Amino acid sequence: MAKHFGRGFAAVNYPTGMNLGGDPSQALVHATPTGVFSVVLSSVDLGQGIKTIAAQCAAEVLGLPVENVLVDTADTDTGPHCMGTFASRGTHRVGNAVIMAAREAREVMLEVAAEEMEVDAADLETDGTGFVKLKGSEEKKISIMDVALAAHFKQGRTISGRGMFMKPRNYPDPETGAMDPDSAQSHACTVVDVSVDDETGEVEVLKLQSVYELGRALNPAMVHQQITGGAWMGISHALYETTEPYYPDRSHGPVSFSDYLMPGPSDTPPVTSVVIERPVANGPFGGKGIGEMTANSPIPAIANAIFDACGARVEELPITPERVLRALDAARETAVEA
Amino acid sequence: MASRIVTLLVNGTPQEVIVRPGTTLVSVLRDQLELTGTKRGCADGSCGACSVVVDGKAVRSCLIPAETVDEAEVTTVEGITPVGGLGPLQEALVEGFATQCGFCNSGMLMVATALIAENPDPSDADIMRAISGNVCRCTGYHPIIRAIRDAAAKMRGAQQIAAE
Numbered sequence: 001m002a003k004h005f006g007r008g009f010a011a012v013n014y015p016t017g018m019n020l021g022g023d024p025s026q027a028l029v030h031a032t033p034t035g036v037f038s039v040v041l042s043s044v045d046l047g048q049g050i051k052t053i054a055a056q057c058a059a060e061v062l063g064l065p066v067e068n069v070l071v072d073t074a075d076t077d078t079g080p081h082c083m084g085t086f087a088s089r090g091t092h093r094v095g096n097a098v099i100m101a102a103r104e105a106r107e108v109m110l111e112v113a114a115e116e117m118e119v120d121a122a123d124l125e126t127d128g129t130g131f132v133k134l135k136g137s138e139e140k141k142i143s144i145m146d147v148a149l150a151a152h153f154k155q156g157r158t159i160s161g162r163g164m165f166m167k168p169r170n171y172p173d174p175e176t177g178a179m180d181p182d183s184a185q186s187h188a189c190t191v192v193d194v195s196v197d198d199e200t201g202e203v204e205v206l207k208l209q210s211v212y213e214l215g216r217a218l219n220p221a222m223v224h225q226q227i228t229g230g231a232w233m234g235i236s237h238a239l240y241e242t243t244e245p246y247y248p249d250r251s252h253g254p255v256s257f258s259d260y261l262m263p264g265p266s267d268t269p270p271v272t273s274v275v276i277e278r279p280v281a282n283g284p285f286g287g288k289g290i291g292e293m294t295a296n297s298p299i300p301a302i303a304n305a306i307f308d309a310c311g312a313r314v315e316e317l318p319i320t321p322e323r324v325l326r327a328l329d330a331a332r333e334t335a336v337e338a
Numbered sequence: 339m340a341s342r343i344v345t346l347l348v349n350g351t352p353q354e355v356i357v358r359p360g361t362t363l364v365s366v367l368r369d370q371l372e373l374t375g376t377k378r379g380c381a382d383g384s385c386g387a388c389s390v391v392v393d394g395k396a397v398r399s400c401l402i403p404a405e406t407v408d409e410a411e412v413t414t415v416e417g418i419t420p421v422g423g424l425g426p427l428q429e430a431l432v433e434g435f436a437t438q439c440g441f442c443n444s445g446m447l448m449v450a451t452a453l454i455a456e457n458p459d460p461s462d463a464d465i466m467r468a469i470s471g472n473v474c475r476c477t478g479y480h481p482i483i484r485a486i487r488d489a490a491a492k493m494r495g496a497q498q499i500a501a502e
Binding site for chain 1: 380439467469473478479481
């Protein structure tokens with residue numbers, strides 16, 4: 001009748017994108033008359049932050065403050081095609097498409113500015129605060145708002161760009177089975193400390209620490225937020241969630257959130273995360289995907305920590321108190337037999 | 339049973355609504371008063387997304403028949419949102435990256451509003467207890483707990499300045 005303490009870890013390599021059927025996303029960028037740039041996408045932001053990342057990518061290329069970029073994901077009927085926000089592909093695919101579109105728009109923007117300033121477009125650069133300026137000069141510059149106004153009402157041009165990212169469909173080699181199904185892989189390792197009560201079978205996650213290598217963290221705050229949220233989801237999968245606790249028997253299946261168990265705010269341990277950045281050549285500013293993988297490594301890490309704590313090896317999810325107690329019984333029986 | 343008139347003070351504005359028996363408060367707020375900031379989640383009281391403040395207490399508006407709160411004072415997320423801006427709790431959620439999909443936010447905000455009104459200096463344990471009936475599927479709760487703590491501190495600071 002005691003609490004046992006243990007530590008477990010698990011590592012994960014996770015693909016960015018999944019080009020089993022071709023994996024395209026497209027983006028359109030255009031200047032409004034005020035010099036605010038619109039990025040049109042069909043990629044849905046369901047809270048993971050793709051609108052923020054798209055705005056950052058466009059602003060970086062166009063030389064604008066991020067506030068001067070509007071991301072429009074309003075309508076998948078009329079927007080440029082996106083395969084979808086899944087497979088940790090959003091930042092990588094959509095980011096690349098936005099960068100390509102913004103580069104094309106930037107070229108036109110510099111041509112319009114060059115005509116206004118009566119200089120060569122090749123001699124112009126952006127300063128990141130919303131101005132196009134002559135390289136090497138601090139005085140000779142024009143605001144991007146004035147460039148947009150000139151394009152619309154004087155020169156009669158659209159400052160716009162088209163972008164797409166597509167990694168062509170890849171088939172497995174019939175001889176070896178080898179294939180190229182993704183664009184990059186992110187890596188992570190999670191270390192978990194748990195306590196296991198051998199009387200009740202209850203597992204408490206005491207601490208969860210992760211380290212991630214994800215190319216470049218385009219938005220570090222959002223990366224850490226994904227890791228924290230994903231850690232919770234991993235704990236939830238490992239210890240709580242199931243629709244059919246006695247599958248295939250439907251009995252005790254949850255019918256509402258009051259019996260579909262998930263960790264509440266006080267069941268969530270301290271979570272720390274460290275990010276290592278090794279920019280990947282084919283990523284937007286070196287970024288790879290992180291979304292889905294954050295829920296992965298906590299699960300085996302928790303199972304390993306339970307084994308380390310009390311010798312119970314549970315191979316089914318979720319690791320409920322009942323399963324822990326049955327595994328402890330099995331471990332004792334094996335010990336007696338031996 | 340016949341419909342009846344229910345009078346509510348919603349976000350400081352007197353409202354009269356005609357309700358059939360059993361009409362829930364969330365239906366009155368969303369469908370009749372068009373205050374759609376309050377979210378309809380599970381409809382059985384187990385997710386907390388529809389939380390509003392009724393006479394100073396956070397309640398799940400999907401469980402409350404409107405006729406049982408006649409004459410009550412109701413505050414929804416619209417009631418804590420200044421025109422053209424955000425209240426201190428909302429600001430803290432944004433600053434602390436405590437929103438992802440956003441569906442739990444209104445409920446969390448109203449539970450936190452009731453908590454801070456009753457206890458201006460809540461501990462993390464107080465905050466966890468207060469939001470324990472509110473499900474968040476995205477954030478892992480840590481950023482929400484931090485945001486409520488930060489907002490409470492900011493609101494205490496503002497009160498102190500106002501008092502001085």
